[in-house]
Amino acid sequence: MATKPLNTPTAEQIRRAPKVLLHDHLDGGLRPGTVVDLARDAGYEALPETEPDRLGAWFREAADSGSLERYLETFAHTCAVTQTADALFRVAAECAEDLAADGVVYAEVRYAPEQHLEGGLGLEEVVAAVNEGFREGERLARENGRRIRVGALLTAMRHAARSLEIAELANRHRDTGVVGFDIAGAEAGHPPTRHLDAFEYLKRENNHFTIHAGEAFGLPSIWQALQWCGADRLGHGVRIVDDITVGADGEVTLGRLAAYVRDRRVPLELCPTSNLQTGAVGSYADHPIGLLRRLHFRATVNTDNRLMSGTSVSQEFERLTEAFGYSLDDIQWFTVNAMKSAFIPFDERLAMINDVIKPGFSELKSEWLFSQTAVASSSSGG
Template sequence: MTSETPNTPTADQIRRAPKVLLHDHLDGGLRPGTIIDLAREAGYESLPETDADKLGIWFREAADSGSLERYLETFAHTCAVMQTRDALFRVAAECAEDLAEDGVVYAEVRYAPEQHLEKGLTLEEVVEAVTDGFREGERRAKANGHRIRVGALLTAMRHAARALEIAELANRYRGNGVVGFDIAGAEAGFPPTRHLDAFEYLKRENNHFTIHAGEAFGLPSIWQALQWCGADRLGHGVRIIDDIEVAADGSVKLGRLAAYVRDKRIPLEMCPTSNLQTGAADSYAAHPIGLLRKLHFRTTVNTDNRLMSGTSMSREFEHLVEAFGYTLDDMQWFTVNAMKSAFIPFDERLAMINDVIKPGYAELKSEWLFRQTATTSGSSSTRG
């Protein structure tokens, strides 16, 4: 990255920029060393590697298959070591710490409580352990000079039959660490309409929910998530590009579904690296986020699974800056989009935008201007 384009951020500025993360899986973001520690404590002997560096590489390579189903198989190992209160607390606390260290100021982290019951925890105990871990991570981050707020999204699995139960759980803990609901898992064969009772319940309760849709499956998945289920946001939504036609002369025509998504300002939780791994895009430069940004869809940038993708919010933005020449202004645009789309009250979102995000980017842009002025002055004095 260079400073030739106005406001082009350096890697250090990307890391320090205030960032907002809406799509991150708790069981997809563990530290490899933590997995090894927890496996040892739990007597879990099925890890493919017992060296932290090698284990991290294994997760990334296993996820680099081009198949969503194969990608999801890697979670068997992380979920296996997240079956006690202490383990969940540790993973959640480290998650908040790691995100804050990367400059994330607000995050919504999702997990499926039903996947952490193998050693006798109740659904409620799972939620409380994770919430307590997030609060501890926020405290540790503050002690290290970082600020972050983490809210939880409770996820139900598409292939299971507990969506209504998890939706009710999310509603009970609403305002107490939980900010909304989600469904996840393989899309093909498991449409969101299988869980209409959960979505109808959430709408009656005026609660927030997002749906994984338009990642490995196409436009019908997106249409069902919006028109049958009433999703507030789309998890990924990358396949909305299938309803956009780009002519040889560069003119663009939106289909009715794509136009609806843009007109209604429906947030797209895009995860570029993950999308490349699961085959939803061929390269960063070819990722639909580039066109969707130009067309002013409400696109957001996210990590999905930091362990499996070997990524962070900073790395995601670095890839996009390199692929599309994005500037600090673009980063701010994506970040404000995400904060506008968060599942916390309006006044709290507005305060984050005005008191944290905008001042943070203003400071970085001032740094860039100062650097350019100093460079220009230096060149002039050399010529003189």
């Protein structure tokens, strides 16, 4: 474990810090109590537990089990209870509230509209319900003295054949809360190149997209996402470390793909706890984010699925702080990286950095200095 610097933040300071989230799945972040409520309303009787605390524990244990079948089952439950406009509105509003309570000031939350059609909704109705829910959550957060802005990413499933349709849907709603597009699902056997028509369409429309790549499949997935598809960001991208060699003497050599990713400032949507669950890494201390931070890749810190991972953005930073001794300066670095990489206009990103993020961290650092001065004065008897 790294030696902690003098200005290591407390858990409360991390929670209060203004944070940015780029990789979070709506169907992976429901409150356990909400899942129970929605299941009851929908007459859905397949939940493994009906008491919220036990259900939350079940989701985390299933995700930690190492069984892909059990992991996928978790999403079957959350999708099953979000097949109406009212249910989607509620989970989107609660998502925004929960993130704001965790100190997140900007978030991009993704979901696959095609997975919410079993109750008779159309794609347009799904998007409208989620967008309205996010706006309601932002409003409720403001009432509680918190600020947050949430943009939606529309996801197409890589094993399905609706990516162009979903890309067109995202483009139609780009001025009503949808900020970009994504593809998700198993990488192996479902390369992003199968969806080139969607990516070419988005590029013609000057729209933004990220691609789940380099989570499990490795460097070929990253290369295809960047060079064949033209992704703006990499969803996960953790396997870029496979193209980095650290010698016995500590000397680091970057392969051509890793050098390209760093030189082009390609954002990496890293999700530490999720990577542990899927077996991409063995521990927080072994997570490549430590090396990628030292090498100044554009690394960002994300949650992936807050329910399944039992996590939050603050908890991710707490675990990384414990593993690598990160300071408030480090957390600010990750946060600014994320805000620079968001899919909203440049002037709006810049305003968030200069008017919200930097002042927020400056206040926390001043508090820390004041507390240390007080401790020193007390110790000296002054």
